Amino acid sequence: AQTVTQSQPEMSVQEAETVTLSCTYDTSESNYYLFWYKQPPSRQMILVIRQEAYKQQNATENRFSVNFQKAAKSFSLKISDSQLGDTAMYFCAFIAYSGAGSYQLTFGKGTKLSVIP
């Protein structure tokens, strides 16, 4: 079974600063994907960034980037130039493909990020 661990229940950052959210995962599969989802107070789940395990290059989306360390099974999210709108719960998630197909997206328990003006 796959597991996803987010060790930081809450974090805060000053506006315009940079913050890194941690995520580790455990799997024996080789073909998998990792995601970061953002959940603002509106409750909507928004896909922030996606990383394919077979790609060595770290994914980036504007101010969001990841540090993917496959051997260490680590997948951290860096938010640069933090904005007030970044205040949200952030969930790390994992899905693996194995044989006949795997359809379960497994989530970490989340990190609550507060951006302070």
Next chain:
Amino acid sequence: NAGVTQTPKFQVLKTGQSMTLQCAQDMNHNSMYWYRQDPGMGLRLIYYSASEGTTDKGEVPNGYNVSRLNKREFSLRLESAAPSQTSVYFCASTQGWGQPRRNYGYTFGSGTRLTVV
């Protein structure tokens, strides 16, 4: 706008009452899911439907039933609601793995906040 539509957005039930949460997607996705979100627990999978005509249990299926009515619609039923089922429920969909084996993440509905008293 294309996406996942959940109804209702809010519901209060008395213990023992039944209800059905509705979910529909218009993205022609193959796979659909029901998750529940509880404080400090992240999102946990209740049931999923990998394709039209199939349904399978997830991590926390007890007390729930599902129906994949057609490719677009996937409903979640609580036959006899209990206070432990107080939660926020999310429906999600994904195209699946396709060829080559790539996964582009899930699209989530806006959630249903259910309170059982």
